Amino acid sequence: MPIINLIESISKKHYSSGIEIYPPATLTDIKLFEQKIGFALPREFREFYSICNGFGCNEDIFNIVSLADTMRHPQDYGTNWFYFAEYMIYSDMWGLRLSGG
Numbered sequence: 001m002p003i004i005n006l007i008e009s010i011s012k013k014h015y016s017s018g019i020e021i022y023p024p025a026t027l028t029d030i031k032l033f034e035q036k037i038g039f040a041l042p043r044e045f046r047e048f049y050s051i052c053n054g055f056g057c058n059e060d061i062f063n064i065v066s067l068a069d070t071m072r073h074p075q076d077y078g079t080n081w082f083y084f085a086e087y088m089i090y091s092d093m094w095g096l097r098l099s100g101g
Helices: 003-013 027-037 043-051 067-071
Strands: 019-021 055-057 062-064 081-087 092-097
Touching (some): 003 043, 003 055, 027 043, 067 081
Antiparallel strands (some): 019 055, 055 062, 081 092
C-alpha cells in the first residue's frame, strides 16, 4: 500500500476519536535532520515525512513525532539513531538505528 494511502486510512480510522496530521516536512527539514543523525533516511521515511511530518492521535495517545520535535530533544536522537514514534506520553518509544552490515 502506498504511504499516502496508509496515512489516509489512519486519518479516516481515527477521525472520530481525534487525530492531527501534521503538514509535510520540507526537503530542507529532512536534510537538516539527516545531518543531525548522520545518515540518509530510508526511502519510506523520506516519503512519509514529505507527505506528513508526523501525527498526533488521541486514541491510545500514539504519535509519530515530527522531525522538529525530535531535534528539540537531544535525548531522542544521536549518531545513527532516532526515535520516531511514542505511545502513552512517552511510556514506550519506537526508533530507527543504522547498523553496519
